[in-house]
Amino acid sequence: xxxxxxxxxxxxxxxxxxxxxxxxxxxxxxxxxxxxxxxxxxxxxxxxxxxxxxxxxxxxxxxxxxxxxxxxxxxxxxxxxxxxxxxxxxxxxxxxxxxxxxxxxxxxxxxxxxxxxxxxxxxxxxxxxxxxxxxxxxxxxxxxxxxxxxxxxxxxxxxxxxxxxxxxxxxxxxxxxxxxxxxxxxxxxxxxxxxxxxxxxxxxxxxxxxxxxxxxxxxxxxxxxxxxxxxxxxxxxxxxxxxxxxxxxxxxxxxxxxxxxxxxxxxxxxxxxxxxxxxxxxxxxxxxxxxxxxxxxxxxxxxxxxxxxxxxxxxxxxxxxxxxxxxxxxxxxxxxxxxxxxxxxxxxxxxxxxxxxxxxxxxxxxxxxxxxxxxxxxxxxxxxxxxxxxxxxxxxxxxxxxxxxxxxxxxxxxxxxxxxxxxxxxxxxxxxxxxxxxxxxxxxxxxxxxxxxxxxxxxxxxxxxxxxxxxxxxxxxxxxxxxxxxxxxxxxxxxxxxxxxxxxxxxxxx
Numbered sequence: 152x153x154x155x156x157x158x159x160x161x162x163x164x165x166x167x168x169x170x171x172x173x174x175x176x177x178x179x180x181x182x183x184x185x186x187x188x189x190x191x192x193x194x195x196x197x198x199x200x201x202x203x204x205x206x207x208x209x210x211x212x213x214x215x216x217x218x219x220x221x222x223x224x225x226x227x228x229x230x231x232x233x234x235x236x237x238x239x240x241x242x243x244x245x246x247x248x249x250x251x252x253x254x255x256x257x258x259x260x261x262x263x264x265x266x267x268x269x270x271x272x273x274x275x276x277x278x279x280x281x282x283x284x285x286x287x288x289x290x291x292x293x294x295x296x297x298x299x300x301x302x303x304x305x306x307x308x309x310x311x312x313x314x315x316x317x318x319x320x321x322x323x324x325x326x327x328x329x330x331x332x333x334x335x336x337x338x339x340x341x342x343x344x345x346x347x348x349x350x351x352x353x354x355x356x357x358x359x360x361x362x363x364x365x366x367x368x369x370x371x372x373x374x375x376x377x378x379x380x381x382x383x384x385x386x387x388x389x390x391x392x393x394x395x396x397x398x399x400x401x402x403x404x405x406x407x408x409x410x411x412x413x414x415x416x417x418x419x420x421x422x423x424x425x426x427x428x429x430x431x432x433x434x435x436x437x438x439x440x441x442x443x444x445x446x447x448x449x450x451x452x453x454x455x456x457x458x459x460x461x462x463x464x465x466x467x468x469x470x471x472x473x474x475x476x477x478x479x480x481x482x483x484x485x486x487x488x489x490x491x492x493x494x495x496x497x498x499x500x501x502x503x504x505x506x507x508x509x510x511x512x513x514x515x516x517x518x519x520x521x522x523x524x525x526x527x528x529x530x531x532x533x534x535x536x537x538x539x540x541x542x543x544x545x546x547x548x549x550x551x552x553x554x555x556x557x558x559x560x561x562x563x564x565x566x567x568x569x570x571x572x573x574x575x576x577x578x579x580x581x582x583x584x585x586x587x588x589x590x591x592x593x594x595x596x597x598x599x600x601x602x603x604x605x606x607x608x609x610x611x612x613x614x615x616x617x618x619x620x621x622x623x624x625x626x627x628x629x630x631x632x633x634x635x636x637x638x639x640x641x642x643x644x645x646x647x648x649x650x651x652x653x654x655x656x657x658x659x660x661x
Contacts, residue, residue: 169230169231169232170227170230170231172231172457173231173233173275173276173457174231176275176457176458176460176461177271177272177275177276177461179461180271180275180461180464180465181268181271183464183465183468184264184267184268184271184464184465184468187465187468187469187472188248188264188468188472190543191248191257191260191261191264192264194257194261195208195261195294195296198296199296202296203343203348204296204298204299204347204348204351205296205351206352207293207351207352207355207356208293208294208296211290211291211293211294211355212291212294214290214359215287215290215291218284218286218287218290219284219287221441222283222284222287222441222442224440225283225440225441225442225443225444226280226283226284228444229279229280229283229444229447229449230449231275231276231277231280231457232276232277232279232449232450232454233274233275233276233277233454233455233456233457233459233460234273234274234277234278234450234453234454234455234460235274235453235454235455235460236273236278236453237270237271237272237273237274237275237277237278237281237460238270238274238460238463238464238467239270240266240267240269240270240273240274241266241267241270241271241274241463241464241467241468242270242467243266243270244262244263244264244265244266244267244268244269244270245263245267245467245468245470245471246263246471247259247260247262247263247266248260248263248264248267248471248475249263249471249474249475250263250610251263252475252479252543253475253478253609253610253613253614254606254607254609254610254613255541255542255543255546255548255549255606255609256606257296258295258296258297261294261295261296262292262295265291265292265294265295267464267468268291269288269291270464271464272284272288273288274460274463274464275457275460275461275464277449277450277454278450279447279448279449279450280447282442282447283441283442283444283447286362290355290358290359290362293354293355293358297351298347298350298351298354299347299550301345301347301350301351302342302345302347303342303345303566305345305346305347305350305383305386306329306340306341306342306344306345308383308387309340309344309345309346309386309387309390310326310328310329310331310340312384312387312388312390312391313331313340313387313390313391313394314326314331316387316388316391316395317331317333317391317394317395320395322394322395322398324394327564327565328563328564328565328577329341329563329564329565330562330564330579331394333394333397333398334398335397335398336397338393338394338397339562340390341562344386344390345386346382346383346385346386346387349382349385349386349417349418349421350379350382350383352418353378353379353381353382353421353422353425354378354379356378356422356425357374357375357378357379357425358375360374360378360425360426360429361374361375361378363435364429364433364434364435365432365433365434365435366434366435367434370432370434373432374429374432377425377428377429378425378429381421381424381425381428382421382425385417385420385421385424389417478613478614479542479543480540480542481540481612481613481616481619482539482540482619482620483539483540483618483619483620484539485516485517485537485539485620485657486657486658489517489519489537489656489657490519490656491519491521491533491535491656492647492652492655492656494523494643494646494647495646496525496526496646497523497524497525497526497531497643497646498523498524499521499522499523500522500523500524500530501522502520502521502522502532503522503530504532504584504629505582505584505629505631506560506561506580506581506582506584508532508561508580508586508627508629509534510534510536510553510554510588510623510625511551511552511553511554511555511556511559512536512547512552512553512623513552514538514544514545514546515536515537515538515547515623516537516538516539517535517536517537518534518535518536518537519534519535519537520532520533520534520535521533523643525639525642525643527633527634528633529628529633529634529639529642530628530629531626531627531628531639531640531643532625532626532627532628532629533624533625533626533627533643533647534623534624534625534627535622535623535624535625535652535656536622536623536625537620537621537622537653537656537657538620538621538622539619539620540619540620540621541609541613541619541621546609546621547592547594547605547609547621547622547623548592548602548605548606548609553590553623554576554578554588554590554625554627555576555578560580560581561578561579561580561586562578562579562580563576563577563578564577564578564579564585565577567587567637569589569600570589570637570640570641570644571589571640571641571644571645571649572591572598572600572649573589573590573591573600573624573626573640573644573649574589574590574591574600574601575587575588575589575590575637575640576588576589576590584629584630584631585629585630585631586627586628586629586630586636587627587628587630587636587637587640588625588626588627589625589626589627589640589644590623590624590625591623591624591625591649592604592605592608592621592622592623592624593620593621593622593624593649593652593653594608594609594612594620594621594622595608595609595611595612595617595618595619595620595621596608596617596618598649598650605621609621620653620657622652622653622656624647624649624652624653626640626643626644626647627640628640
């Protein structure tokens with residue numbers, strides 16, 4: 152037995168025996184975490200299976216297993232040793248999960264769960280083995296569904312690329328936000344067409360290839376840059392090709408073919424292209440060991456027995472779960488009857504629209520919507536969604552919640568400059584009919600147009616107490632009237648006195 156092996160295997164205990172015990176307890180700790188946080192596990196499973204954006208997450212665990220298997224010979228020379236500091240990662244993950252639970256941010260809950268599982272591995276196996284499998288452990292972060300924030304900017308990039316190429320090829324095209332119009336039809340560069348789903352998947356794919364095929368950090372960085380840029384360019388070309396094909400044939404023929412290519416061929420071609428470009432610069436010897444066991448001695452301090460470590464991992468996670476349960480039920484009492492306000496100079500009238508519209512707040516405790524007519528005849532819609540308190544599944548800010556519901560007939564055109572501090576969205580429906588919508592949030596007494604600030608206000612109220620109510624205020628004007636929709640929204644917002652509207656409607660102030 153070599154010196155390195157004698158150092159790695161404690162006296163009287165074989166490496167195999169150490170691995171069996173620690174792996175069994177680690178499996179128990181992971182299983183306990185999955186059971187305790189089964190709601191989030193179910194959410195993740197649903198997302199992986201049903202979302203085309205995050206379907207690649209189904210491959211993360213098999214890839215993790217393969218990466219660990221590649222390191223099996225070196226790992227066999229090491230013996231696990233439970234280590235107290237690994238609990239810091241468990242606690243950090245639990246804290247993030249608590250913040251996500253209190254604020255209603257699924258990203259933080261999912262990230263916190265993955266960090267707790269990674270922390271369990273570091274705690275039960277020790278820092279030397281964690282270093283040996285550092286990349287596989289870190290790769291598990293791709294289990295967290297993230298990246299929706301890329302959709303809007305990538306929509307803009309795709310639209311610009313399409314317009315440049317269409318004009319270059321002599322196609323008369325006009326653009327309005329994310330809508331591109333050509334003589335025989337118009338196209339929406341929707342979120343699904345932005346290329347975000349490919350960019351997100353390419354992050355995981357590029358990270359894997361960069362680690363497995365490269366040693367030089369400069370080459371890794373270069374490959375990652377290429378892996379992120381090529382899909383964006385390729386998606387822009389694909390979108391242009393669809394519109395150009397429609398120009399030459401018909402919209403129906405072009406979009407039908409595009410859906411086949413987009414779903415089954417395009418991503419495979421992009422992956423192959425990226426790999427082919429980076430092939431000649433691969434610099435990792437396929438037979439080279441992933442690490443040297445002699446460089447990874449077991450911890451000399453802060454060690455503990457694996458049974459204590461397992462109990463502490465589960466106990467810490469359970470403590471955060473109980474904490475979240477204790478604050479989840481916080482809510483304000485709402486009056487039995489809530490009505491839209493009376494405004495000087497404005498009269499509530501029967502709603503009249505060219506195409507039906509209502510915001511989507513399916514779990515609000517109160518949802519009121521009405522139309523006002525101003526002294527100049529302008530018609531303005533006011534919608535107010537009121538939540539006594541927020542919890543999982545009942546949130547004022549969330550996916551598919553707001554002016555437009557998921558798969559709605561209303562389509563986002565563009566985000567416009569704020570009006571009286573309210574976030575403004577311009578959208579269209581069949582007709583075509585156009586509409587401006589300005590949105591504000593009054594959460595725990597904080598008035599804002601920012602979903603992120605609304606989430607922070609929710610978090611503060613949950614953790615520190617105080618007002619728990621959350622209110623969404625939407626002012627909307629259908630285009631096509633005599634006046635300027637933006638000016639009409641501004642005049643109505645001034646009359647509404649947004650900073651006190653929620654209190655006046657709920658009877659908590661004069």
